[in-house]
Amino acid sequence: MNIGQIAKRSGISAKMIRYYEQTGLIAPVQRSAAGYRVYSDQDLKTLQFIVHAKQLGFATEQIKALLGLWLHEHRQSASVKHLAQQHIQQLKQKIASLQHMVAVLEQSVAACAGDEHPQCCILDQLEQGV
Template identity: 60%
Template sequence: MNIGQAAKQSGISAKMIRYYEEIGLLQTPKRTDAGYRMYNEQDIKTLNFIQHSRKLGFSTEQMKELLGLWKNQDRQSAEVKQLTQKHIDVLNQKITDLQAMVNTLQQSVNCCAGDQQAECVILNQIEQGAHSS
């Protein structure tokens, strides 16, 4: 199938497919005599794997590692678990950081009069670098 068909089947744009090839997430496909890319079912499975990994927030480097583990039938699941646990730890830290941001902003909003005056507690707190701990 050509890149348009692969894009339609995988739900990934042709531009992103070319990008994934460029950065090494997807192997360079075979080409026709005319130079058109030709994708097979395994390429579609790989694209789906990449898309699902992206939706789970894995970085490009992590996706490369996951793809290598996915394709390696001699892998140990412990490697996959370790990589995933590191990712979970990073996500949990991001959640903590985002919750702290929400708390800070909520405190600012709660203190803001929200009226016609120019004085703004929110802007003052941002200027001062106020944050929740």
């Protein structure tokens, strides 16, 4: 497959695939005699793995670690579980932070008159910090 074909099949843009290769997220692929990248079915599986990991919110460094474990047939599932547990904790922290933001904004919006006057407690709160 060429880069256009694998981009279409994986749902990842050609630019992003090249970026993944530059950053080491995916290994450099073989090139044709003309210098074009040639991708295999395994490369497609790797890109799909990356897509699925990104959908779950894993960061690039976490995905690199997961890929390393996925490709290492003598891995220990405990290592994978540990990475996933760490990620769950990070997600929970993000959720708590987002819930706090919503609560602060809801409080500001409820206190805002929302009329023709210039005074706005939302802007005041942003000026003062949350």
